Amino acid sequence: MYKRFFVLLLSTSLIACNSSSDNSNATGDSTDKKASSDTMQNMAMPTTGVPELPAIPDGAKVYFKNLKDNQTVTSPVKIEMGIDKMKVDTAGPVVAGSGHYHIFVDAEDSLASGVNVPKDSTHLHYGKGQSETLLTLSPGKHKLTLQFADGAHRSYGSKLATTVHVNVKK
Numbered sequence: 554m555y556k557r558f559f560v561l562l563l564s565t566s567l568i569a570c571n572s573s574s575d576n577s578n579a580t581g582d583s584t585d586k587k588a589s590s591d592t593m594q595n596m597a598m599p600t601t602g603v604p605e606l607p608a609i610p611d612g613a614k615v616y617f618k619n620l621k622d623n624q625t626v627t628s629p630v631k632i633e634m635g636i637d638k639m640k641v642d643t644a645g646p647v648v649a650g651s652g653h654y655h656i657f658v659d660a661e662d663s664l665a666s667g668v669n670v671p672k673d674s675t676h677l678h679y680g681k682g683q684s685e686t687l688l689t690l691s692p693g694k695h696k697l698t699l700q701f702a703d704g705a706h707r708s709y710g711s712k713l714a715t716t717v718h719v720n721v722k723k
Contacts, residue, residue: 606667606707607649613638615654615701615713622717629687630719632656634679634699639713644680647704652713654679655706656688657698666710670702678706692723 618633620626634654642651660675670676679686688697701713708714 603705604647606703606709607647607651609709609712610638610650613713614715615699616715617697617699617717620697620717620719623720624717625720625722626690628691628721629689630721631685632688632697633685635684636701636713639701641682641684642704643682644678644706645704652701652703652709653682654684655700655702655708656686657696657700658688658690659696660698662698662716663700663711663714664708666708666712668708670700670706670708672706680706690719690721692721694718694720 613636615634615636618635620630620632634656636654640648640651641653642648644653655670656677656679658675658677664670670678672678677686677688696716696718698714698716700708702708
């Protein structure tokens with residue numbers, strides 16, 4: 554009797570799991586699909602054809618060339634980005650010793666190594682190899698994080714990230 558109950562319970566659970574997955578896709582809600590896509594993209598899953606995250610050379614560091622912590626600035630803010638011991642390259646192929654910049658506006662201090670940098674209003678991508686930009690910020694205090702990532706937008710982690718706080722005057 555317990556065996557039949559267990560089999561019935563297991564079957565019901567499997568059907569419920571499959572149904573909930575089908576229902577989320579059937580709703581057509583792009584938010585659910587985007588959340589699922591982002592979650593899948595940020596998970597460390599074994600894949601074929603995608604090279605491992607390249608090693609960070611000794612002494613490599615990323616920095617804002619023209620901003621200091623707690624500096625007062627006007628908007629648009631000119632931002633000059635710099636990196637030592639690595640090359641700036643475009644997004645695309647993963648090449649050892651290279652990558653491109655991302656700026657996080659009022660977001661986290663860095664992403665874990667290997668996590669894909671999201672693309673949204675607070676995570677700005679500079680995948681064309683840009684090393685400077687003009688950033689429009691509202692008056693007040695803001696936290697800016699410079700995060701370096703490989704050609705596939707995978708973060709090099711806190712070792713290649715730096716954060717400054719700026720005060721944008723009116």
